[in-house]
Amino acid sequence: MSIGEHLIDLPPMDEFNQQLVNNVHPPAWVNPEPTGRYNLVVIGAGTAGLVTAAVAAAVGAKVALIERHLMGGDCLNVGCVPSKGMIRASRAWADVKNAAEFGLHIPDGIKTDFGEAMARMRKLRARISHVDSAHRYKGLGVDVFIGDGKFTGPGTVEVAGNTLQYAKAVICTGARAAAPPIPGLEDTDYLTNETIFSLTELPPRLGVIGAGPIGCEMAQAFARFGSQVFLVEAMHGILPNEDHDASDIVHQSLTRDGVQLLCCGKDLRITNTAGSKYLSVDSHGQHYDVAVDEVLVGVGRAPNVEGLGLETVGVEFDKRSGVKVNDTLQTTNPKIYAAGDICFPLKFTHTADAMAQIVIQNALFPHPLGLGYASTKSLIIPWCTYTEPEIAHVGLYEKEATDKGIEIDTFTYKLDEVDRAILDGEEEGFARVHVKKGTDTILGATIVASHAGDMISEFTLAMKGGLGLSTITGTIHPYPTQAEVIKKVANAWRKTTFTEGKRKLLSKLFARMR
Numbered sequence: 001m002s003i004g005e006h007l008i009d010l011p012p013m014d015e016f017n018q019q020l021v022n023n024v025h026p027p028a029w030v031n032p033e034p035t036g037r038y039n040l041v042v043i044g045a046g047t048a049g050l051v052t053a054a055v056a057a058a059v060g061a062k063v064a065l066i067e068r069h070l071m072g073g074d075c076l077n078v079g080c081v082p083s084k085g086m087i088r089a090s091r092a093w094a095d096v097k098n099a100a101e102f103g104l105h106i107p108d109g110i111k112t113d114f115g116e117a118m119a120r121m122r123k124l125r126a127r128i129s130h131v132d133s134a135h136r137y138k139g140l141g142v143d144v145f146i147g148d149g150k151f152t153g154p155g156t157v158e159v160a161g162n163t164l165q166y167a168k169a170v171i172c173t174g175a176r177a178a179a180p181p182i183p184g185l186e187d188t189d190y191l192t193n194e195t196i197f198s199l200t201e202l203p204p205r206l207g208v209i210g211a212g213p214i215g216c217e218m219a220q221a222f223a224r225f226g227s228q229v230f231l232v233e234a235m236h237g238i239l240p241n242e243d244h245d246a247s248d249i250v251h252q253s254l255t256r257d258g259v260q261l262l263c264c265g266k267d268l269r270i271t272n273t274a275g276s277k278y279l280s281v282d283s284h285g286q287h288y289d290v291a292v293d294e295v296l297v298g299v300g301r302a303p304n305v306e307g308l309g310l311e312t313v314g315v316e317f318d319k320r321s322g323v324k325v326n327d328t329l330q331t332t333n334p335k336i337y338a339a340g341d342i343c344f345p346l347k348f349t350h351t352a353d354a355m356a357q358i359v360i361q362n363a364l365f366p367h368p369l370g371l372g373y374a375s376t377k378s379l380i381i382p383w384c385t386y387t388e389p390e391i392a393h394v395g396l397y398e399k400e401a402t403d404k405g406i407e408i409d410t411f412t413y414k415l416d417e418v419d420r421a422i423l424d425g426e427e428e429g430f431a432r433v434h435v436k437k438g439t440d441t442i443l444g445a446t447i448v449a450s451h452a453g454d455m456i457s458e459f460t461l462a463m464k465g466g467l468g469l470s471t472i473t474g475t476i477h478p479y480p481t482q483a484e485v486i487k488k489v490a491n492a493w494r495k496t497t498f499t500e501g502k503r504k505l506l507s508k509l510f511a512r513m514r
């Protein structure tokens, strides 16, 4: 059966979006005829579902993958990929605006074209999309079904009029933008991550609600493109989960780009009058009424648990935290697993990928057959907010260590003492590492730097491989690179191991050698 009746409209429907849709929701797709029982039926073809299906098929399992909208899920279509494409363009615009520092004086009245920047993003997203395409997955040996997946009874899932039988099933249905209970929001035509990447014209004034990673990344990007941006946050400052001195650096950078932060916001309400939207909010004892053309809501994610028939198969879930799983990613139905945003608080593409690997091991290679259970407990998960500068983190924060009663030593090295950062004009930031007290065992690290997301992997690898700071001090880093800050912060630890007693002893020794 063709799925022609489910035609996707992803504005603007230009050649790039058409190419994307042809890949990830082909209009002429014909669902296969299900034959026999599947080893795995996977519902949802975002990162978690795609990786689960591809790896399962690669090891020889019979797999069905069900997607109701766009294969690739949030990451490819309305998340990481379009946001990073936009951020790259906005960085280029900011570099040009700030080029005078480098002796490049741009005349007034230079032409900017937001529409072209967005077209570039759509072109690159379409180019990347073939990797997640229905035809590629068919080629991998996966039965791809387009339609709504729903559990209908023990061992059965229904999709587009077909009944699929499974030995094991995996729920990978992800999450969507949460709609917070803000008075007036319901009556407002607002943007979320599902619609903002379809803009072709720059909103002159943009209100962003929520100063978490999505809010901060988008606020800075739009400010750099030239929107007047108001960033409203209920808590103090931005990126409240990060170390305050780290988020302060990003806050200052956003302010320089023209973002106005209204934090500790109380009594936020939205009104619509005469074509404008108004955000009314009290921030730090002052009342603000700001007129905006668009409002972006970026406060939290709601798991896609509805309509799946979870009750029918005894899978427990919560409307806020999603499907309940144990450390092996098994739900309350032992034949059904879950992976990705649907069941995990750290909602990242790389986490969804890692969880898919865990599901494969536990669902397809049960204990007596194979490798022992894989567990989320052993995951070391880094993350990054892609502002300028970026903030990346892995492992414990100082506060978490204190809460858990773990004694730590902390070392911080600032980027303004790193030659390459000075030469790049990117010297606001630092590397910070927490080690188990009196040892070089790394428990956590934060980096604030222009490309902190690339740099954090050195700490992640060290933690995963059980390598301490002494290994990092003994590792040659090319000069001059910003990543030298990692070696320098490790050297800061090394210096503490060279005590006054040791120095005095050596002085005596050297005196004898003279």
Ligand SMILES: Cc1cc2nc3c(=O)[nH]c(=O)nc-3n(C[C@H](O)[C@H](O)[C@H](O)COP(=O)(O)OP(=O)(O)OC[C@H]3O[C@@H](n4cnc5c(N)ncnc54)[C@H](O)[C@@H]3O)c2cc1C
Binding pocket: 043, 044, 045, 046, 047, 048, 049, 066, 067, 068, 069, 070, 071, 072, 073, 074, 075, 076, 078, 079, 080, 081, 083, 084, 147, 148, 149, 150, 172, 173, 174, 175, 193, 214, 304, 307, 308, 339, 340, 341, 342, 347, 348, 349, 350, 351, 352, 386
């Ligand atoms: C703006 C934004 C920027 C982001 N940037 C980053 C980043 O830079 N780095 C990073 O690591 N993460 C980022 N993320 C998070 C990342 O996108 C998600 O963590 C990741 O996509 C989760 O993958 P998933 O497979 O769990 O879910 P999803 O990608 O949400 O996929 C779930 C899929 O299931 C389908 N589905 C749902 N219900 C059904 C059903 N009943 N039947 C059939 N199909 C169904 C959906 O249509 C969807 O395609 C970002 C997110 C957003 C919103």
